[in-house]
Amino acid sequence: MQVSLLYGRSGIRVALPDDAEVTLIGKPEMPRLADPVAAVRQALGHSPTSGTPAGLQQIAQGASSACIAICDITRPVPNHLFLRPMIETLASAGVPLEQITVLVATGLHRPNLGDELAELIGDRWVLENVSVVNHEALCDEDHVDLGETTTRQTPIKIDRRFVQADVRIATGLVEPHFMAGYSGGRKVIAPGLAHADTIRTFHNHQFMSNPAATNCNLHRNPLHEEQLEIVERIGGAYALNTVIDEHRNLSMVNFGEITASHQEAVSFIERYCRVAVPRRFPTVITSAAGYPLDKTYYQTVKGMVGAIEILQRGGNLIIASQCSEGLGSGDYAAAQAVLTRLGPEGFLQSIRDKPFADIDEWQTQMQTKATRQGNVYLYSALPPESKALTGVRISDDLEATIRASIDASECKRVAVIPEGPYVIPFVQDP
Structure with a gap:
């Protein structure tokens, strides 16, 4: 065989x-969206089941700036499908292109530059029309200090370009993660856009040895709980979540308030990624x-x-x-x-x-x-x-x-x- x-x-x-x-x-056979581009535009237009009563066009009305966080090169996120529609929607709502930033959520990984950055973005139009930059976790002045989390005293230091934007959007792939339960959503912000002090705290031995910090588990997962509090402390955010099949075709996409939309994507993928033997x-x-x-x-x-x-x-x-x-x-x-x-x-x-x-x-x-x-x-x-x-x-x-x-x-x-x-x-x- x-x-x-x-x-x-x-x-x-x-x-x-x-x-x-x-x-x-x-995985069991996953659905495949027949028209991924149309599915993305529909998700951006209106997603009432994702904790958001309006689409991105309505959310961005009156905003003067926006920051879109994307995963780094280690994740096969279909950025080419959604970045341009998202940016065009923001622009049509009145956000100037020069005030829209695509921020690569590197965490403590190396930056993505040159041809690799072009591969990551997947759309030359995006690179030519808005600022695309890498997060730098070791650069103190790039971060806003919001104190510490309530229970575990994790320092809350997040990239100011994201925190201070009028519209904050995290994007990513929702899949199993061996520490945080599932990737995507709140994880794109922390550790993705977090200062090294934040990352090094909730990746210490105490967090990593917690039995709840494991694949496909959010219940009492200490990383997940810290991430949710960090999202709350920065004033909330929105998320565009994607799920792909084994051939990396788009199976699901949604947009909405970050916690509710992420949970909706988790509910979708967990039916496929957890396999009983x-x-x-x-x-x-x-x-x-x-x-x-x-x-x-x-x-x-x-x-x-x-x-x-x-x-x-x-x-x-x-x-x-x-x-x-x-x-x-x-x-x-x-x-x-x-x-x-x-x-x-x-x-x-x-x-x-x-x-x-x-x-x-x-x-x-x-x-x-x-x-x-x-x-x-x-x-x-x-x-x-x-x-x-x-x-x-x-x-x-x-x-x-x-x-x-x-x-x-x-x-x-x-x-x-x-x-x-x-x-x-x-x-x-x-």
């Missing part, structure tokens, strides 16, 4: 042994969702964590991720170096009492969730010096690693998750 995994831009085909009992885990598996094969998510090993951790609920304790989790840009940031490489030097338990002990996490070390902490459950094998294009910092086992021959895992197990059952972290399987008792 052959299976296809998302890997880089083109994917990868893998031959599984004939004696393997394969369970292929994917009857048992755990000794061998699980997954991906890091292909390009653009698998450009770095940093993002690959999401695929590991997304699969652990169905991995038998001590089993083998085999993940394919191209990692064409290497490990990720220098800060992340430093955290991985600590992991490989101290081991998982030593690393966790070293970060336990920090109020501010070191940049990107939270991803290393999340990796330990996977390695505590079983053995993780990585198939990638990383150079040898980078492979040494992954903290997992390396597969140079994907099919041979799968064969060896099956041979070493008394059970021939194998689970395959082609989309990686876009599908979150769980065990449902009979």
